[in-house]
Amino acid sequence: NAGVTQTPKFQVLKTGQSMTLQCAQDMNHNSMYWYRQDPGMGLRLIYYSASEGTTDKGEVPNGYNVSRLNKREFSLRLESAAPSQTSVYFCASSDTFMDSTRNQPQHFGDGTRLSIL
Amino acid sequence: DAKTTQPPSMDCAEGRAANLPCNHSTISGNEYVYWYRQIHSQGPQYIIHGLKNNETNEMASLIITEDRKSSTLILPHATLRDTAVYYCIVRGPKSSGDKLTFGTGTRLAVRP
Numbered sequence: 001n002a003g004v005t006q007t008p009k010f011q012v013l014k015t016g017q018s019m020t021l022q023c024a025q026d027m028n029h030n031s032m033y034w035y036r037q038d039p040g041m042g043l044r045l046i047y048y049s050a051s052e053g054t055t056d057k058g059e060v061p062n063g064y065n066v067s068r069l070n071k072r073e074f075s076l077r078l079e080s081a082a083p084s085q086t087s088v089y090f091c092a093s094s095d096t097f098m099d100s101t102r103n104q105p106q107h108f109g110d111g112t113r114l115s116i117l
Numbered sequence: 118d119a120k121t122t123q124p125p126s127m128d129c130a131e132g133r134a135a136n137l138p139c140n141h142s143t144i145s146g147n148e149y150v151y152w153y154r155q156i157h158s159q160g161p162q163y164i165i166h167g168l169k170n171n172e173t174n175e176m177a178s179l180i181i182t183e184d185r186k187s188s189t190l191i192l193p194h195a196t197l198r199d200t201a202v203y204y205c206i207v208r209g210p211k212s213s214g215d216k217l218t219f220g221t222g223t224r225l226a227v228r229p
Binding site for chain 1: 151158159160161162163166204217218219220221222
């Protein structure tokens with residue numbers, strides 16, 4: 001059972017380049033999330049998708065776009081990378097979003113380590 | 118979401134119980150207490166969560182005080198592999214973006 005799979009695991013970009021971080025989950029979860037983690041800090045939410053076909057901004061969305069391709073996949077795109085976007089990016093998924101009677105944990109991938117020079 | 122306060126670091130001996138405290142004095146009635154841990158640079162790993170009652174699973178126990186203003190995560194027999202940063206998070210059913218708000222957590226070091 002793979003859970004949440006992120007690709008690539010490592011990437012180095014030059015300022016101004018673009019790239020897409022991929023995330024796929026095999027747990028049939030409705031909700032998916034993208035976080036970033038900077039050194040010595042907790043995770044911060046970039047974007048989330050409550051269900052297939054919907055996306056919403058999180059705490060730090062500037063400079064990013066997302067696509068919920070289908071129920072399994074949620075990608076994060078950097079259109080013009082900047083050194084401030086050097087970080088570790090984590091994707092997560094969870095079972096439910098709109099059902100307030102159940103509060104389900106988020107399950108995380110192992111991250112993509114992105115360096116922008 | 119309610120803010121949480123955790124000690125920045127703790128240690129315990131291998132084989133002993135590790136008790137990690139968390140204060141969440143502003144928690145509201147429908148907010149859950151979640152615990153995650155992050156080992157080295159891996160993705161956060163879900164441990165346990167609860168609302169009012171104490172909870173136990175194969176990894177840990179969660180003790181929530183009656184007034185819900187604080188909680189304790191207990192690792193009953195800590196091993197070296199439990200060395201990690203532990204995050205206590207308070208999360209509502211439909212909190213803003215349903216996000217998890219990670220603070221800086223408690224860095225637990227398990228000593229041989």
